[in-house]
Amino acid sequence: KQEVTQIPAALSVPEGENLVLNCSFTDSAIYNLQWFRQDPGKGLTSLLLIQSSQREQTSGRLNASLDKSSGRSTLYIAASQPGDSATYLCAVPMIKAAGNKLTFGGGTRVLVKP
Amino acid sequence: GAGVSQSPSNKVTEKGKDVELRCDPISGHTALYWYRQSLGQGLEFLIYFQGNSAPDKSGLPSDRFSAERTGGSVSTLTIQRTQQEDSAVYLCASSLNAQAATNEKLFFGSGTQLSVL
Numbered sequence: 001k002q003e004v005t006q007i008p009a010a011l012s013v014p015e016g017e018n019l020v021l022n023c024s025f026t027d028s029a030i031y032n033l034q035w036f037r038q039d040p041g042k043g044l045t046s047l048l049l050i051q052s053s054q055r056e057q058t059s060g061r062l063n064a065s066l067d068k069s070s071g072r073s074t075l076y077i078a079a080s081q082p083g084d085s086a087t088y089l090c091a092v093p094m095i096k097a098a099g100n101k102l103t104f105g106g107g108t109r110v111l112v113k114p
Numbered sequence: 115g116a117g118v119s120q121s122p123s124n125k126v127t128e129k130g131k132d133v134e135l136r137c138d139p140i141s142g143h144t145a146l147y148w149y150r151q152s153l154g155q156g157l158e159f160l161i162y163f164q165g166n167s168a169p170d171k172s173g174l175p176s177d178r179f180s181a182e183r184t185g186g187s188v189s190t191l192t193i194q195r196t197q198q199e200d201s202a203v204y205l206c207a208s209s210l211n212a213q214a215a216t217n218e219k220l221f222f223g224s225g226t227q228l229s230v231l
Contacts, residue, residue, distance in 0.1 A: 034220070041224070041227075042224050042225075043118070043205055043207075043222035043223050043224045043225050044205070044207075044220075044222040046219040046220060046221070049219050089157070100145065100147070100218060100220060101147070101162060101170070101173075102157075102159065102220065104156055104157040105156070106156045107156070
């Protein structure tokens with residue numbers, strides 16, 4: 001059974017500092033890995049999706065890397081802003097499951113202080 | 115609509131009552147998912163629909179939970195005889211196609227906060 005872990009559970013940084021969020025998964029046979037953002041009282045917004053054949057994806061200040069063999073992904077957010085404060089979750093499709101059923105990590109709650 | 119719409123946004127009910135939660139997926143999306151997010155449990159998959167195929171109910175926690183999707187669009191999640199442990203945020207998501215190999219993103223609604231007193 002796939003297990004997804006995110007460490008740390010919470011992170012507080014001053015504005016302008018780079019953020020590094022970690023995600024690990026136990027079974028490397030994944031099709032892809034997604035990073036989501038969740039604001040309080042809101043649903044999830046997909047930030048980046050890395051396919052299994054890719055090593056990284058970039059969108060603006062966000063960069064996500066994937067190392068399947070070691071079961072790890074890292075989300076980098078450059079020059080953090082207070083608006084980046086949110087919970088960030090990573091997720092991978094369930095093993096040998098049809099459809100896009102995802103297993104989620106517990107999330108990292110980020111606070112960027114002005 | 116432009117995104118996944120869920121209603122109500124908040125629901126407070128008494129233990130033992132039935133509740134219905136609604137989800138309107140993005141137009142044209144054939145795949146629809148229900149997830150539950152609760153403190154200490156994180157996000158859990160409940161059920162998914164793909165077109166006219168039989169739904170995958172493997173994540174439903176008990177037979178008090180059921181869901182249907184009418185006309186391949188709107189979905190309703192029903193919880194019968196609610197219990198306090200059912201209190202959670204229920205999130206709906208949709209995607210264009212359910213094939214895992216296509217590497218599609220999921221689009222989530224804002225969720226329904228269910229509180230069972």
